[in-house]
Amino acid sequence: MFAASADNIVTGSKLLMELLGADSSARAEIAERMRAAEHAGDDATHAIFHQLNSSFITPFDREDIYSLASSLDDIMDFMEEAVDLVVLYQVEELPKGVEQQIEVLARAAELTAEAMPNLRTMTNLTEYWIEVNRLENQADQIHRKLLAHLFNGKYDAIEVLKLKQIVDVLEEAADAFEHVANTVETIAVKES
């Protein structure tokens, strides 16, 4: 079930990719598909909670399952929020660094989707964990440079506020990938 949730996040990250360079009618349609993906994510999360509720024995600690499902849900929420804000704020053009942010998220989404099935066997998780932490550091650097660009650039203050909100939400998505990786590590620590 975590794999389904992570596959959904890959869908979301591809929609973010499509958003770059889309015109305003295409954006509205991407936002629509993103909302559908987010609802699918909510359903996956509730299925995990329901299963958790009705199971006496769980493969890992209940708290860790809960935390993992919540963090996967958060990622989808942040990605959906980013698309929604681009439409809602009628942003003309996204600064170049946003593309880099989204590329990092797409890579983290792929790695997360690949890692989830390995929770069964508890193998190959260290590489995943290290790589997602490395990606989060990279996302952090991109985010800081983007803000410096917004603050020192040619934007007016209100435009800066709109764009800042969007790049901050994308940074929160990167952080949420790290939370997923950290929970996976916690599970691995307990199983070892």
Added chain:
Amino acid sequence: MFAASADNIVTGSKLLMELLGADSSARAEIAERMRAAEHAGDDATHAIFHQLNSSFITPFDREDIYSLASSLDDIMDFMEEAVDLVVLYQVEELPKGVEQQIEVLARAAELTAEAMPNLRTMTNLTEYWIEVNRLENQADQIHRKLLAHLFNGKYDAIEVLKLKQIVDVLEEAADAFEHVANTVETIAVKES
């Protein structure tokens, strides 16, 4: 004791309601009463921690009690911060959406206060949990529209920054209600 903490939050949400439409001298007086309510909340939180400290057997897991008390405390802190910022920033007029935010918080406060006594019997908690999650989604929509209004409206940048801080803090209060509901759900999962 959780019920006392939640009743205090109802008091706080009523003070937020009073803040709307209050002139500057009335605001200062509301801020004073809000601070008193927040101190009462702190006392309730410390009473719970003290009880936890001196009890060998607890009705739920210690961590969940700790988390529940902390989240209830957070709600009060955010509500107090919102009032304090309105006074501190000498905000002239609050945009209309703030009233909607506060109405959602007031409803969540009522539901939370009604649900707390049900922790004894573990009944009627599912409805509470679902409804608070629904309210949080609603708060989220109101918050996003408020920001779009601030960014696309007639406000100057500094005024936007002041108002954004206030509406963000109110959104954090709505999130904290959801944390309380999620902790209640975690407790219910464990008890089932």
Added chain:
Amino acid sequence: MFAASADNIVTGSKLLMELLGADSSARAEIAERMRAAEHAGDDATHAIFHQLNSSFITPFDREDIYSLASSLDDIMDFMEEAVDLVVLYQVEELPKGVEQQIEVLARAAELTAEAMPNLRTMTNLTEYWIEVNRLENQADQIHRKLLAHLFNGKYDAIEVLKLKQIVDVLEEAADAFEHVANTVETIAVKES
């Protein structure tokens, strides 16, 4: 190992102190030393996680050790971010309240470094916990007044955005000190 991590935070808080009044070339050099301190902090955190991984019996609950190490790591990250942003945004002059923020952080760092060795004997931790909570309240007041100063002062909107980011990160560092203190309290509750 927690003591090593906390000592490193004291180093970080001293670098923050040096930052005040440093010219731009001195700032770049302080940022360099801060990065080194942050890397040392990362190594300390990973050493704790590795030890946790390879130990069958741990002095406290694994989750609490994990949480304590993570929060100590967060403090270092926020302090490093603050210095990096001052350099990156080419901030001319920091408002006076920033000095007060940093003084509170330096005091919290000292108290935390003194408290960590006491985790062995579980003595003198109540005073530490109460004092760090008091400092966090003080930091919160300074932070709110700083924002009011930025919003009502002589700054243009973009400058306000830069400075707000920096004072917000310093406030997050103060919050992270409180998280450390709260985790210490949780450990003390369980041991009592």
